[in-house]
Amino acid sequence: MPAIRHIVFDIGKVLIHYDPNLPYSKIIPDEAERRWFLANVCTSAWNLEQDRGRSWIDAEAELLARFPDREAHIRAFRQNWRAMVPYAYQDSVEVLNGLIDAGHDVTMLTNFAADTFREAREIYPFLNRPRGVTVSGEIGLIKPDIEIYQRHTEDFGLEPSATLFIDDVLENVEGAKAAGWNAVQFVGAEQLKCDLASLGVTH
Incomplete structure (x- = not known):
């Protein structure tokens, strides 16, 4: 497996809490x-x-x-x-910021309405730190459809086999794998740190 050179974060329930x-x-x-x-x-x-x-x-x-x-x-x-969306998961945000500060290529891929995502970026400025983001509501594609992963790959110049995706929803993890990415299911920041370490990603 090629070394991980691109790290892609989901947002809801990975970086920020969501509960209607x-x-x-x-x-x-x-x-x-x-x-x-x-x-x-x-x-x-x-x-x-x-x-x-x-x-x-x-x-x-x-x-x-x-x-x-x-x-x-x-x-x-x-x-x-x-x-x-009352708060961010600070331990996850620390991982995100640590990866960016260490020089890793970090982007985001999220199922999010276009207008509420604009609000989320105002509420949580750390969402503006990654290199870019694919927002489902802006392009008319949603996870786990393979097309959204392919679109993200094309838009951000990723090599699928060198890409790691982090999402809390298993179906979305499987969708990323179907697109040729590596992917892990998010269950908490400590497990994520272990997953990153096992893949040779330091932060």
């Missing part, structure tokens, strides 16, 4: 009702389409047609997005 329950615990205090709402109305699958590039206007309209009595709760998703 945080604002909705106040918006819909009843736990059973809240669980139903997030499982049936503002679902992960619905939100993923914003990551693919669908506008929030269209996303809300689609749900309002089906759940007209839930307008306030539906619109609350985008309105309270910042409360869903």
